[in-house]
Amino acid sequence: MPITPLPLPAGPDVLEALPRLERALTGTAPVLPHAPDAAPQIPPGGAPDDLAVTVATSGSTGTPKLSLLTAANLIASAEATAERLGGHGQWLLALPPHHIAGLQVLLRSITAGTTPVVLAASEVTPFALVEATAGMAGERRYTSLVPTQLARLVEDPLGLEALRRFDAILVGGAATPAALLDRARSQGVRVVTTYGMSETAGGCVYNGTPLRDVIVRTGDDGALEIGGPVVAHGYLGMESDSFVAHGGQRWFRTGDLGVVDGEGRITVHGRADDLINTGGMKVAPRLVEDAVVAHIPAVTGAVVVGVPDPEWGQIVALAAVTSPGGPLPGPVAADGLGEIREMLRPHLPAHALPRRVLVVTQVPLRGPGKPDRPAVARLLGA
Structure with missing residues (x-):
């Protein structure tokens, strides 16, 4: 089944892509989301039968790779997220939609049967966020931010007012300073730290605890390894020893150093390469x-x-x-x-x-x- 490019514009026009993403989630019409100004090259290579999305990694450790995420990967992630947060809800998109964190806002909305409210990442000002949240009618309201966005909004009275309206705010993409978390939470902002990557369908560890059916362990080299239904099939057009199968479980070797304590809580210390x-x-x-x-x-x-x-x-x-x-x-x-x-x-x-x-x-x-x-x-x- 061919993989077709799917341009995802920043801003409300991205809602026009929801029908194609909904078809992708059936595992019969795979897409490669991308920024409208970046024409993707789709390399040849095998793909699983129920492939839904081929999403580029951030490239923070080198050339971006294309992770093969199946419909089962994405639905498992969306359902486990809803379970952890207290139920499905309406989402606000404030991140680039072609990256996994922003894309997941759209996919979780489809799974929940709700329509997301959309702000372009460059337009997430305190006033714009207040206006956007005023237009959210969902019984539960969620969004995903990166730490820099959270820091700017917490410092502004209007931004703080808007943040308090959410039942949960997922924060990831980079390490969130403890002082920022303490400040936000002390002001009534329900922040949930996330850890994950394109290869695990986005965040799969919330507030240090893995989502349902996700397993995290440390390998012999001290790097974290993630197993469970959210782990991607592999990379399109290339072999990688980062993906391994063991004991009937599929694992992804993250390259991130960290520890798992006796209660299963994960602390990430950063990439081994760094x-x-x-x-x-x-x-x-x-x-x-x-x-x-x-x-x-x-x-x-x-x-x-x-x-x-x-x-x-x-x-x-x-x-x-x-x-x-x-x-x-x-x-x-x-x-x-x-x-x-x-x-x-x-x-x-x-x-x-x-x-x-x-x-x-x-x-x-x-x-x-x-x-x-x-x-x-x-x-x-x-």
Whole structure:
């Protein structure tokens, strides 16, 4: 059965694509969603009989791949999400619809038999969100955001008013700072953190706990592996050892480092590829980023990368976004760097303390809210 391209525009015009997505969910008319200005190349390759959607990965670890998601994958994800959130409801789309998080808003709406309200991601202002939520008539109301959207809306009284109207707000795409979560929840915003990827039909771990029938374990290398009905069939046109079958279960090797505690709760430490090797010691950027946002005043966002160094091999380098009135963009001088290191010293081992800091107005992004680490590394290397 041929896979046909499906352009998904940002904004309300995307609703015209719902009939084709509904047919795709029958497993008889597979589509490849894409941005209208990006004509996709569909490589040859085998596909499962009930293929519904071929969706591109974010490409945050290299060239985007095309994940093969079946109708069974997507329906299992939608039903388990509804179960976890307290029932099906009406969704608001505020993310690019050709990425898995935005696409899932449309697919969950189809499964629920509701019509989503749509805002283009670039138009998610506090006032626009208030107007959009006023037009939602569903008994339960949901949306998905990335952390940067949540942070901007929480800071605005109108945005906060709109956020409180939702029964659940899924936040994913990138790590959400603990301080942001605490602030939002203390203000009555029902935030649900999600972890997942295109290869698992989007988020499959909510607030650290897997959805129904999803299993998460750590492999021998310390990376997380996900099994269950949401795991994709594979990649279109390429073989990958990231997908394995074992014990009658299909597993996806995520490449993300993390731990699963005795109660089955998952903590993600970041990608194994992002580990920094400085003087023979390994540093997980996520742990440094969390400490920076939690303990450095005025820092609202942080991305940590390794940059080459003749003495240490790599050094820990930090790109920081500050609140209005904070330091001006540019490299932090030696005295300021020393202050930052001293503030972090009680919370991080010595080898994880940043040796270079750059203040930026915004972090380069790739995909729906993911930091573009290679771009950040180039900035810090320069």
